[in-house]
Amino acid sequence: PVKSKLTEELEQMDVQHYLHPTSIPGQVPKMVFESGNGIHVRNTEGESFIDGISMLWNVNLGHGNKELGKAAQSQMEKIAFASSFAGYSNEPAIRLTKKLADWSPDGLNTAFYTSGGSESNDTAFKLARLYYQIKDQPKKTKFISFVNGYHGVTIGAGTATKIAGFHRFAGTEMVDVLHATPHLTECEKGERAHPDFEKSARHLIETEGAETIAGLIIEPIQGSGGVYMPPEGYMKALRDLCDEFDILLIADEVINGFCRTGEKFAVDHWNVVPDLMSLAKGITSGYAQLGAVMIHDNVKEVINTFGNVMAHGFTYSGHPMACAVGIRNMEIMEEMNLVKHVKAMEKVLNDGLAYLNDKHETVGLCRNKGLMGAFELFENSASGKRFADEKKAGLQYVEDCFQHHLILRALGMADGKSIIALAPPLVISKSEVESMVAIMDDALTNFSV
Ligand code: PLP
Secondary structure, X not given: OOOOHHHHHHHHHHHHHOOOOOOOOOOOOOOOEEEEEEOEEEEOOOOEEEEOOHHHHOOOOOEOOHXXXXXXXXXXXXXXXXXXXXXXXXXXXXXXXXXXXXXOOOOEEEEEEEOOHHHHHHHHHHHHHHHHHHOOOOOOOEEEOOOOOOOOOOHHHHHHOOOOOOOOHHHOOOOOOOEEOXXXXXXXXXXXXXXXXXXXXXXXHHHHOHHHEEEEEEOOOEOOOOOEOOOOOHHHHHHHHHHHHOOEEEEEOOOOOOOOOOOOOHHHHHOOOOOEEEEOHHHOOOOOOOEEEEEEHHHHHHHOOOOOOOOOOOOOOOOHHHHHHHHHHHHHHHHOOHHHHHHHHHHHHHHHHHHHHHHOOOEEEEEEEOOEEEEEEOOEOOOOEOOOOXXXXXXXXXXXXXXXXXXXXXXXXXXXXXXXXXXXXXXXOHHHHHHHHHHHHHHHHOOOO
């Protein structure tokens, strides 16, 4: 099909001047997004697609929300920007901290603002080290993260990220930190028995020495690594492990947070209270660049005794417009009782996955919590036989769905798996979930690699 002049012009400029994140340099963009409404997005050709992955798991309230646009505009018209350094503050940033404290697990009453998830995790690492420096345990500098964890791409977060390709991309390394990833023999064999992760974390702590470890970071429900659910009791076991060895538990809720999993935060499913909690993405439903680290009172009390300038912060920490959008975003989530809606839609998506699982021998290992789900493609799921070219299978299926105007994402290829991630905007209706499932069903019926 002939493309419009606008699309051609944009594609040309893109190739010449735009180096994209997480893309092969020099490629023509697959499509140029132009607008959106609810779960739908449109490209510059005027074609409409279902956004089955909320763009980058972040557009929780869906596209085209006028209320959020208004919140941004009216705040921007008041003041361009307000420093939050050196004793200055601003009203939206203050009010958002209160709201975040109200939403967070008990004891997490203080927020430090960033511009996104990687900065939130780097901040959590620095706060953890500062905490132990103040407590006269300066050797506690290391962190434990998990195989297939994704924590971002800055030098600190990119070291904690343990997905092939991303981990230490371009030599990324957290300075003076031995990055302690629980390399599991089990995992290397291809099994992913989560309870063993706890054992492996214990093993690591004991070999490295608890006196050298500041924090353990985990996505309660692992996102980009493959949408892996922790088994019952797992988060609690990690909390106990951290208490036993005096290590801070850092929950990376960058994807999990803001109702994505059917609770405000994923840790709420298990009543586990982390010491630090990293947030971003759904904090503004993607409408503004904002992240935060929630800090437990136990950590804050120690930090309060520091007495010096805490020499850490970003120009855009507490940006008034981003914070105003954050407040309105959370108010809307409360007004529409989003937690309840997501729980109801969880059931519809689960039913859809069960249907696909029954009907197609290629579908297996379906899982979903709230609206964070996945299934895996097999040549034969009953026997567990995977496609010879797993990478191709996942990408081919995502492309087939794209041709049916549904945007999805394939994960796990580096592990020899084709995991199809599902994370639509949380405002999705029952019939819209059913439309997604119908498209996936069609694409599965005609699927061949
Ligand atoms: N943590 C998790 C769990 C994420 O999924 C991401 C991004 O996808 C990040 C951190 C990094 O966030 P950002 O891309 O905003 O830096």
